[in-house]
Amino acid sequence: xxxxxxxxxxxxxxxxxxxxxxxxxxxxxxxxxxxxxxxxxxxxxxxxxxxxxxxxxxxxxxxxxxxxxxxxxxxxxxxxxxxxxxxxxxxxxxxxxxxxxxxxxxxxxxxxxxxxxxxxxxxxxxxxxxxxxxxxxxxxxxxxxxxxxxxxxxxxxxxxxxxxxxxxxxxxxxxxxxxxxxxxxxxxxxxxxxxxxxxxxxxxxxxxxxxxxxxxxxxxx
Numbered sequence: 001x002x003x004x005x006x007x008x009x010x011x012x013x014x015x016x017x018x019x020x021x022x023x024x025x026x027x028x029x030x031x032x033x034x035x036x037x038x039x040x041x042x043x044x045x046x047x048x049x050x051x052x053x054x055x056x057x058x059x060x061x062x063x064x065x066x067x068x069x070x071x072x073x074x075x076x077x078x079x080x081x082x083x084x085x086x087x088x089x090x091x092x093x094x095x096x097x098x099x100x101x102x103x104x105x106x107x108x109x110x111x112x113x114x115x116x117x118x119x120x121x122x123x124x125x126x127x128x129x130x131x132x133x134x135x136x137x138x139x140x141x142x143x144x145x146x147x148x149x150x151x152x153x154x155x156x157x158x159x160x161x162x163x164x165x166x167x168x169x170x171x172x173x174x175x176x177x178x179x180x181x182x183x184x185x186x187x188x189x190x191x192x193x194x195x196x197x198x199x200x201x202x203x204x205x206x207x208x209x210x211x212x213x214x215x216x217x218x219x220x221x
Contacts, residue, residue: 005091006033006053009099012085016061023142024063028130032056036126042192045118051095052119055102058082059123067146075112079103108184115189125193128184133200137207140177174211178204 003011010033017026033056040047061081062074071077079100086096102123105115115121131140181204185197 005050009054009057121189
């Protein structure tokens with residue numbers, strides 16, 4: 001019996017996440033998959049959930065290579081790789097094209113095209129919502145660690161980013177977390193995504209307020 005598209009994409013994606021750091025590993029891909037499917041249930045447009053599921057599993061398979069400088073754009077690379085992988089499995093070309101569009105458009109970077117299909121918009125939103133709420137605070141901290149980690153180390157070290165030759169920020173890490181989360185919430189496409197984003201931001205606001213209170217207490221002593 002031929003394997004369903006979503007589970008097939010999971011199987012195909014897992015080897016590419018073996019060298020991934022925590023913020024972009026296969027657990028992240030699964031959370032994006034689960035969240036995007038749940039958002040699709042509240043979305044007013046018709047959604048091909050098989051395409052959405054497959055794209056969720058495949059969206060970050062290029063992250064480990066991008067981190068090592070082997071490729072420039074993990075979304076575009078993932079689309080090319082998915083084309084090869086899915087075609088070899090006999091997946092219809094229309095579904096492959098739909099998945100590739102999701103992969104090319106899921107990134108927040110300015111060079112990424114705009115998502116135009118329901119599946120691409122839901123994937124984009126689910127991926128960005130992974131940087132919000134309680135889990136988002138932890139995940140964004142991991143991303144900061146990845147970017148400041150010393151070159152060649154599997155696990156990032158949060159210290160002097162100049163050790164790895166990367167640009168440093170004049171902002172304290174907590175400010176960077178707030179800016180990254182806000183930026184992502186402002187870009188959400190779907191009504192269910194925006195509703196969930198507002199709920200998660202309420203928690204984050206309280207977290208940032210508590211952080212500020214603790215810092216002020218330490219400074220006053």
